[in-house]
Amino acid sequence: MAWVYLIVAGVLEIGWAVGLKLSHGLSLAKPVHTGLTVAAMAASVILLGLAARSLPIGTAYAIWVGIGAAGTAIAGMYLFDEPATVARIAAIGVIVAGVAALKLVS
Template sequence: MPWLLLILAGLFEVGFTTCLKLSDNFRNTGWSLAFLVSITLSFLLLNKAIQTIPIGTAYAVWTGIGAVGTAITGMLLFREPAEFWRLFFIFLLIGSIVGLKAVSAN
């Protein structure tokens, strides 16, 4: 269960970064509110997950999910470049996240 909470926290991190971009420097009220809800849920879920998962592992996985998810969102929604080396390092990051889970005692 803590790993599911951590994954959800990471997905809400993708949500809050996407909402941050769409909020247009907090001028768009709807996206600004979505940002606040997403960031709150992300941190609450992260906090719950670190009660069981070691904080170093949890934080690395949380930021990794957020980084990968945000990079993919940027490519899909905001037409950011999807060049070979960028994709290579995204896959390397995914491998690192999976590796951290694999060696975690929890």
């Protein structure tokens, strides 16, 4: 179950990172986006904590960050027309490879 918590926590990290953009930096002018972003932040950290009960913290944290970083970069390209250069895609590939490697050795 720890891996499920960790994956959901990573997906929520993507959600709150995108939410930061949509809420204009947690602006009160966007209360719904701000509320959802804060809720996703809290849920993400709580699930990371639950996963860390049985997974090594270094592995759990690195995978959580990796899912969030790669997913947020992809979301930025898709949702906000951020550049999808070969270098950026290769860097995302390196992150994904690192996350996969950590999963394999844990």
